[in-house]
Amino acid sequence: xxxxxxxxxxxxxxxxxxxxxxxxxxIFFVILGVLFFLDTYFSWVYWIEWILMGITVLxxxxxxxxxxxxxxxxxxxxxxxxxxxxxxKRGIWKEHWVTIPxxxxxxxxxxxGPFLRYYGLRTIHVETMGSSHNIPALxxxxxxxxxxxxxxxxxxxxxDQS
Numbered sequence: 001x002x003x004x005x006x007x008x009x010x011x012x013x014x015x016x017x018x019x020x021x022x023x024x025x026x027i028f029f030v031i032l033g034v035l036f037f038l039d040t041y042f043s044w045v046y047w048i049e050w051i052l053m054g055i056t057v058l059x060x061x062x063x064x065x066x067x068x069x070x071x072x073x074x075x076x077x078x079x080x081x082x083x084x085x086x087x088x089k090r091g092i093w094k095e096h097w098v099t100i101p102x103x104x105x106x107x108x109x110x111x112x113g114p115f116l117r118y119y120g121l122r123t124i125h126v127e128t129m130g131s132s133h134n135i136p137a138l139x140x141x142x143x144x145x146x147x148x149x150x151x152x153x154x155x156x157x158x159x160d161q162s
Contacts, residue, residue, distance in 0.1 A: 007079045017073060019115065024066075079135050086099075102154045105128055107126075110122045110147050111125060
């Protein structure tokens with residue numbers, strides 16, 4: 001397998017991951033603030049406040065990591081599609097290399113949630129008999145082209161749903 005896979009994700013991916021991580025952390029801190037308020041208002045037992053403080057410290061550390069992680073996660077992602085294999089590589093601390101023979105691919109789909117739509121990105125989902133794999137955060141047209149290439153190489157027939 002290639003040391004570096006030739007295809008990369010969209011350069012908008014780190015910003016997307018940063019924003020979604022920030023939103024998730026914001027929601028978590030609001031919930032944590034409500035718990036602190038309820039602890040004070042109802043005078044819960046003393047050890048609950050200590051647990052909430054411990055959770056706050058861990059949440060702050062996780063938030064700091066969440067601000068740094070997207071840049072490194074983006075650098076670690078790569079994929080390559082050819083007539084024989086779909087290959088992906090991901091991982092910051094532990095790299096995961098996956099090689100999927102085109103003959104084993106059963107379906108390939110493209111999805112787009114609200115955040116992906118805002119940034120003009122899509123995610124490709126590839127299904128095999130035993131597992132599923134994703135290629136996240138590709139530019140819209142590139143994702144459609146890659147999906148079509150995978151479907152062509154895997155000899156997947158389009159099914160009419162009407």
